[in-house]
Amino acid sequence: MLRLLFLGTPDFAVPSLARLLQSEHRVVGVVSQPDRPRGRGQHVQPPPVKVLAQAHDLPVWQPVRLKDPDLIDALRAVKPDAAVVAAYGRIIPDVLLDLPRLGMINVHASLLPRWRGASPIQRAVMAGDRATGITIMRVVSELDAGPMLAKATRPIGPDETAADVERDLAEIGAALLPPVLGALESGTAREEPQDAALVTFAPRLEKGDGAVDWTLTAPELHNRVRGLHPWPLAFSWLGATRITILRTRSEAARHTVTEGTIVEARGDRIVVAAGAGTSLALLEVRPEGRRAMTAREFLSGHRVEPGTRFLVHPPA
Numbered sequence: 001m002l003r004l005l006f007l008g009t010p011d012f013a014v015p016s017l018a019r020l021l022q023s024e025h026r027v028v029g030v031v032s033q034p035d036r037p038r039g040r041g042q043h044v045q046p047p048p049v050k051v052l053a054q055a056h057d058l059p060v061w062q063p064v065r066l067k068d069p070d071l072i073d074a075l076r077a078v079k080p081d082a083a084v085v086a087a088y089g090r091i092i093p094d095v096l097l098d099l100p101r102l103g104m105i106n107v108h109a110s111l112l113p114r115w116r117g118a119s120p121i122q123r124a125v126m127a128g129d130r131a132t133g134i135t136i137m138r139v140v141s142e143l144d145a146g147p148m149l150a151k152a153t154r155p156i157g158p159d160e161t162a163a164d165v166e167r168d169l170a171e172i173g174a175a176l177l178p179p180v181l182g183a184l185e186s187g188t189a190r191e192e193p194q195d196a197a198l199v200t201f202a203p204r205l206e207k208g209d210g211a212v213d214w215t216l217t218a219p220e221l222h223n224r225v226r227g228l229h230p231w232p233l234a235f236s237w238l239g240a241t242r243i244t245i246l247r248t249r250s251e252a253a254r255h256t257v258t259e260g261t262i263v264e265a266r267g268d269r270i271v272v273a274a275g276a277g278t279s280l281a282l283l284e285v286r287p288e289g290r291r292a293m294t295a296r297e298f299l300s301g302h303r304v305e306p307g308t309r310f311l312v313h314p315p316a
Contacts, residue, residue, distance in 0.1 A: 001025055002185055004098060006050040009033040012166055013086035015174035017052055018085065018106050023178050027058060028078040031071075033089050034062045067093050075099055082184060084177065085139055090116075092139055102184050104139035107173035109166065110202070110306060111151060113194040116144035117202035121169065122162045124202075126227030128219065131155045132165060134173040135178045138191060147181070147191035150176045159249075161229040200270035205232060211312055212236040214260035218278035236260070236310040243310070246292055247284035255279055260310040268296035272310060305306040 002025045006017050009032050020027050021181075030053040044223035046054075053060045059078070063071045072095055082102040085092065097104055112135040117123075124132040133153040138146035152172050156165055156215045183189035210232040212221065225234045225248045234245040254277045255263050263279065264271035270282040287302070288290040298304075 002081040002181060002259065003028045003079055004181075005029050005075060005078065005083040006032065006049075006053075006086075007031040007083060007088040007092070007104075008086040009047045010087050010090050011048045012051050012109070012170045013088070013107075014052055014058070015170045016086040016177055017049055019174040020058055020178055021052075023181070025181060026184060027056075028080055029061065030061045031063070031066075031075070031088070034064060060208065066090060066096060072096070072099070076159065082181065082233040084181075091143065094141055096283045097139060099143070105180060105184070106137050106139045106144070106146070107177065108135045108137055108144055109169045109173070111153060112144060112148055112200040113138060113196070115200055118204035120202040121166050122202070122205055123200075124227075125156060125160070125162045125165060126224050128223045129156055134169055134176055136173070136176050137194075137238045145194060147193050149180045149189055149191060152176055159226065159247075161226045163230045192266075199204070206231045210235050212245065212310070213312070214310060215275040217276045218274040218280040221274055221280050222248045222250045230247070236312065238304070238308065238310055238315045239315055240314055242288040242314070244286040244288070245282055246286060247282075248282040249283055251279040251281050253279045256309075258309065260312075262304060262306055262308045262310070265299060265304040265308075267299075268294065270295045270299065270304070277285075 004020055004025050006027055008017060031049045032047050032050060035044050035046045037043060041059050050060050061071055076099060080100040082106040083100045085104055086107040089224055110124060115123050133151060135148050136150040137148045140146040141195060154168055170314040210228050212234050225245055228234045236243055255273045257263060257273045259273055259275055261273045263273050272280050274280045282295055284292055284294055285298050
């Protein structure tokens with residue numbers, strides 16, 4: 001039986017902690033990000049991992065700084081044999097990496113060395129990858145560069161969103177943990193180095209990343225819409241109204257008009273000109289301050305004519 005420290009914050013990390021709580025090992029403490037404002041009301045709420053940890057009467061630390069001496073002393077006092085990281089959200093300093101005698105392992109949501117970084121699921125979908133997966137790796141000082149201990153692959157459907165993929169990967173990662181920990185405990189773990197020539201990076205997403213660049217082709221835009229769901233979500237401006245774009249379809253029809261121009265707006269069809277003569281159908285949108293609606297519902301309440309252009313920025 002291993003004494004385990006767990007570091008994680010969002011929903012993605014919850015299945016991993018739950019699986020460890022059901023295992024033969026003992027979770028001796030949890031480190032999570034501080035409580036923060038969330039949702040429309042911006043009420044301060046605990047992160048999902050903290051909620052689960054407290055339900056099992058586990059000690060929880062929520063440091064502002066991971067190098068805080070009091071935190072280091074407290075974690076050293078619980079004497080962890082190993083630590084598991086799952087979407088904690090910050091770089092782990094060396095002083096913590098060296099604390100567990102068997103080191104730290106990370107549940108990373110990509111098939112490393114592709115998509116190292118903070119947003120691997122979103123970047124995989126945005127890039128149009130046909131598959132992704134989970135890699136359990138040893139945590140080292142360099143970002144997501146440690147040797148790999150286990151992998152599992154999951155295909156990405158052509159219309160799936162990052163939210164769809166993340167939900168599955170969270171469970172896949174949790175299922176991989178017990179055998180990896182067993183191998184670490186027995187000394188039989190096999191560590192495979194990453195191929196540096198195949199490395200790609202997945203930088204953290206920002207709100208501004210949702211702005212639609214209509215010069216991209218329709219397949220590229222479709223992938224971006226899927227990858228930006230559920231946050232920050234793709235958006236564009238129709239006059240002074242900000243329109244969030246929730247579901248799309250790349251179409252075969254070609255056009256010769258300026259990118260961002262609406263070429264069809266009738267019935268249940270809103271089709272927009274994209275780059276290289278391609279066309280993107282908007283299937284579901286949400287005008288600012290309103291609910292999500294289908295193309296037909298949107299057109300029934302908004303006068304939209306072919307030739308109108310979506311804009312990257314609101315009109316001055």
